[in-house]
Amino acid sequence: MNPLTSHPINIAIDGPAGAGKSTVARLVASRLHYVYVDTGAMYRAVTAIALERGIPPEDEDAVGRLAQRLRVDLRPGEEGQLVFADGEDVTSKLRTLEVNRSVSLVASYEAVRMKMAEEQRRMARAKGVVMDGRDIGTHVLPDAELKIFLTATPRERALRRFKEMGEQTEITLEQLEQEIVERDRKDSEREIAPLLQAPDARFVDSTGRSIDQIVDEIVEWGRAASRTISAGEK
Template sequence: MSKDERVRSDRMNVALDGPAGAGKSTVARQVAKRLGYVYVDTGAMYRAVTLAAIRSGIRPDEADKLRELVASLEIALMPGPEGQVVLLNGEDVTEQIRTRDVTLSVSAVAANEAVRAKLVDLQRKMASERGIVMDGRDIGTHVLPDAELKVFLTASVQIRAFRRFQELKEEDRVPIEQLEREIAERDRSDEQREISPLICAKDAVVLDSSDMTIEQVVEAILDMSRTKMAEAK
């Protein structure tokens, strides 16, 4: 066995799924850091495509135009001094993809078959050598169905709306009640879309973070990962 093969045998892939606002990105980032793994924010990738569509004046329902657009895009995730940097055709769009306009359109764009096909292929290549923590909505069911550890992270709509409210910049803030309605609608959209809907994998551990701190969620997943690694030895 080569050195690279030994390294890979001591690592695994962690799939973290769940609805919007459940805290997946924050948790996945910290879990990856603690494990010494690479964090892959799939939501950021879909947001990058959505930003490109908005800039090009392409609506989410214009399937053919979206197919042409995504074929021309290069999306990369790079480590940065303050976390992950998202590059769109070489441009740092880490801040731009978090705007409210992108948030309101990303679910519809992510439902496009060509968009998902390209990004899923890229995500699988990223995970091919293991040692990845990847979060999204269909990681455990579709992108990485063979991931050694699958966690479905959820929380109540009210808690998720409050968390999203806290994340928004002052100029982007709207009433929490409006955020609750938008998140509930996002849940319905993600669950009912034909292509890779939001589904909890049968072999995933469901973790409700409504009454948990971020650190408690991270520790719970780290405990699961240690158990999985011990079982594999």
């Protein structure tokens, strides 16, 4: 019997913007037959809906009230995960320049983080989840059996985002790199659930490495952790 079927674990992947967390987490989940939870997409959904409804991202009270009422669902799609907010497919709205510039602020609000973390913990109760974000191993799932802190240089992360945004952006690569550096600072210094590497997390630098290399490494760690738990329960 496959020990991962009998003894699924939770895997938390944290790191700064543009480090490749979502891609890596999605592939690791697929390889292990786990459920992938893109927490960053949940915060982006709140941000996108706030902008769409004319709520200023700077209005913490209004954004907090929106988050408490908003239902965010993650569903599998033919080309990847789909994100719905109150039944509306907002997947295509999550990576706009406006959302990129406001999501860090929205995600810093206590009311927003409390509601999203509550939903994320609910998803993880049954185990067998790969979850990525900025505070998963330290705040959302501190008891996750495997924790990863995935990062890359600001230049490489900016280049990835620049290619991802494509023709829709008028921002330069240099400007995007500065925005990423500034977001790193904000995420690390915020009072509520800041971006930190959990003491027991494995540090992985993706600079100059292929996605396949990183995925292979994390999958093996996941299998080893599951085998350890399985052996301990015999």
